[in-house]
Amino acid sequence: MAYDYIIVGGGPAGCVLANRLSADASIRVLLLEAGGSDWNPLFRMPAGFAKMTKGVASWGWSTVPQRHLNGRVVWYTQAKVIGGGSSINAQLYTRGNAKDYDAWVSDAGATGWSYSEVLPYFKRSEDNQKLHNAYHGYGGPLGVSYPINPPPISYAFLRAAQELGIPFNDDFNGAVQDGIGHYQLSTRNAQRSSASSAFVKPVEGRKNLTVRLNAQTVKVEVQNGRAIGITVATGTGTETLNADREVIISCGAIGSPRLLQLSGIGPADSLRAAGVPVVLDLPGVGSNMQDHLDLYAISECTGDHTYDRVARPHRTVWAGLQYLLFKTGPVTSTLFETGGFWYADKQARSPDIQFHLGLGSGIEAGVAAMKNPGVTLNSAFLRPRSRGTVRIASSDPTAAPLIDPNYWADPYDRECSIKGLRLAREILRQPALKPFVMAERMPGDNLSTDEQLAEYAHHSCKTDHHTAGTCAMGSGPDAVVTPDLRVRGLLGIRVVDASVMPFVPSSNTNAPTIMIAEKASDLILGKTPLAPTPL
Numbered sequence: 001m002a003y004d005y006i007i008v009g010g011g012p013a014g015c016v017l018a019n020r021l022s023a024d025a026s027i028r029v030l031l032l033e034a035g036g037s038d039w040n041p042l043f044r045m046p047a048g049f050a051k052m053t054k055g056v057a058s059w060g061w062s063t064v065p066q067r068h069l070n071g072r073v074v075w076y077t078q079a080k081v082i083g084g085g086s087s088i089n090a091q092l093y094t095r096g097n098a099k100d101y102d103a104w105v106s107d108a109g110a111t112g113w114s115y116s117e118v119l120p121y122f123k124r125s126e127d128n129q130k131l132h133n134a135y136h137g138y139g140g141p142l143g144v145s146y147p148i149n150p151p152p153i154s155y156a157f158l159r160a161a162q163e164l165g166i167p168f169n170d171d172f173n174g175a176v177q178d179g180i181g182h183y184q185l186s187t188r189n190a191q192r193s194s195a196s197s198a199f200v201k202p203v204e205g206r207k208n209l210t211v212r213l214n215a216q217t218v219k220v221e222v223q224n225g226r227a228i229g230i231t232v233a234t235g236t237g238t239e240t241l242n243a244d245r246e247v248i249i250s251c252g253a254i255g256s257p258r259l260l261q262l263s264g265i266g267p268a269d270s271l272r273a274a275g276v277p278v279v280l281d282l283p284g285v286g287s288n289m290q291d292h293l294d295l296y297a298i299s300e301c302t303g304d305h306t307y308d309r310v311a312r313p314h315r316t317v318w319a320g321l322q323y324l325l326f327k328t329g330p331v332t333s334t335l336f337e338t339g340g341f342w343y344a345d346k347q348a349r350s351p352d353i354q355f356h357l358g359l360g361s362g363i364e365a366g367v368a369a370m371k372n373p374g375v376t377l378n379s380a381f382l383r384p385r386s387r388g389t390v391r392i393a394s395s396d397p398t399a400a401p402l403i404d405p406n407y408w409a410d411p412y413d414r415e416c417s418i419k420g421l422r423l424a425r426e427i428l429r430q431p432a433l434k435p436f437v438m439a440e441r442m443p444g445d446n447l448s449t450d451e452q453l454a455e456y457a458h459h460s461c462k463t464d465h466h467t468a469g470t471c472a473m474g475s476g477p478d479a480v481v482t483p484d485l486r487v488r489g490l491l492g493i494r495v496v497d498a499s500v501m502p503f504v505p506s507s508n509t510n511a512p513t514i515m516i517a518e519k520a521s522d523l524i525l526g527k528t529p530l531a532p533t534p535l
């Protein structure tokens with residue numbers, strides 16, 4: 001079987017591309033995903049997220065010891081399933097700040113990616129169940145809706161943040177990002193709207209689209225400076241498949257630099273050190289890694305105000321029935337559906353802290369649940385100055401990559417992270433939350449100096465899973481792809497996923513990745529770009 005386009009990686013970007021490229025029946029498209037299917041109902045249930053960060057449908061990787069976190073190794077969930085991160089994430093639908101995209105153009109040379117130019121692509125995907133205005137649209141494949149029944153403690157949180165001077169905001173994706181509110185979610189009718197369910201399921205009957213699961217690509221085949229196909233592991237051996245037009249790498253911000261390096265495309269020194277023959281010396285591949293580091297405060301509640309006790313068998317059964325029969329109750333919650341954006345650095349151009357209110361105490365991997373019901377308030381610093389790397393350890397495609405986010409290498413990141421944690425603690429102490437919150441348990445009232453909080457962070461911090469930047473687009477010497485997402489120095493190959501973001505947006509990264517793939521599909525097909533939105 002011959003293909004025009006081979007898309008490697010069935011995450012959000014890969015699923016969008018599979019849909020948009022195969023819309024023309026004369027174009028033959030192959031989508032290859034290393035992980036399996038998302039048939040398990042847990043993938044559909046919004047609250048299924050709680051199971052997902054703990055290893056389900058994941059590659060099982062961790063970071064290398066973090067030098068500036070006292071040697072801590074951080075668990076680093078990366079999706080391995082059709083839909084990629086959008087099948088296992090917390091479903092928060094946020095786009096970041098307009099200034100993030102304008103900086104892609106002004107500071108990285110990513111011509112064509114300013115906010116007014118990318119906004120039409122955000123809207124093209126969107127099927128917003130409530131909003132229709134300059135910033136939002138409906139009728140697209142991706143369901144976007146507000147939480148169904150946030151519990152009273154989440155409203156108390158909104159009041160508490162306002163008591164501290166943070167304004168209420170009903171739409172973080174609208175004209176103003178600042179403030180506190182309920183998030184929009186990539187859900188539709190109380191079900192996760194993953195990229196797989198939104199973009200691939202509805203078109204899987206197309207004769208010109210082939211989707212292969214459990215198919216890890218181990219190498220991009222390059223001949224005379226042109227990518228001509230890929231080699232995929234089959235279980236019993238390998239198989240090489242040709243792409244008549246292009247190979248598109250959409251393996252995510254860890255997977256894409258990993259596959260390029262396994263194929264001999266990357267920094268020559270580290271390729272040689274790993275025993276891989278150099279095809280193209282491209283130093284930026286796997287550099288410029290950015291991520292949002294998350295610190296959190298956990299308080300014990302005065303009663304059963306969150307979902308901690310839903311884990312008990314009889315409550316789980318009732319919650320399941322409530323969901324199946326009425327589409328209400330705890331299972332409709334993504335557990336992180338309330339939060340917002342505010343400032344650690346008062347001089348910052350736009351909010352640099354994001355809050356996620358976690359409706360429980362032990363929701364994510366590595367965080368132990370408390371005996372009594374608890375509530376978590378996460379704060380992530382959004383514009384890190386530290387830069388990390390992704391490198392292959394060897395030429396073996398089954399070996400884990402060396403993931404080094406290099407958190408807190410820049411002291412500014414540490415300073416802002418700690419300010420964010422202080423803000424989170426302050427919110428939890430406001431009068432509006434008094435009826436719900438008994439006392440802070442983590443970090444605990446006895447820890448107050450920056451040094452004590454940094455020490456607490458060393459052993460408790462976690463990733464917000466917003467990895468970006470490792471195959472950055474732009475026009476500088478370190479750019480891996482051009483603004484039309486072609487790999488510099490090669491023909492017939494592009495990278496399309498979160499790795500091409502020159503700077504991580506000030507938000508969660510699923511919607512921005514979907515936007516990138518929407519725009520990429522027009523670039524690949526040579527279509528006229530959608531008209532910029534006048535703002």
Ligand SMILES: Cc1cc2nc3c(=O)[nH]c(=O)nc-3n(C[C@H](O)[C@H](O)[C@H](O)COP(=O)(O)OP(=O)(O)OC[C@H]3O[C@@H](n4cnc5c(N)ncnc54)[C@H](O)[C@@H]3O)c2cc1C
Nearest residue numbers: 009011013034084085089091092217252255497498508510
């Ligand atoms: C636990 C978690 C929670 C998150 N929560 C949120 C949230 O609430 N909101 C939000 O906006 N963002 C969230 N994110 C981030 C968001 O999901 C990611 O930014 C997004 O998924 C990135 O999409 P991608 O297409 O770049 O890559 P990925 O989602 O990583 O997808 C890449 C896909 O490629 C496959 N692949 C990799 N290598 C190969 C290979 N060699 N051959 C074949 N296939 C391969 C992988 O298995 C994977 O399925 C979360 C992420 C995680 C992991």
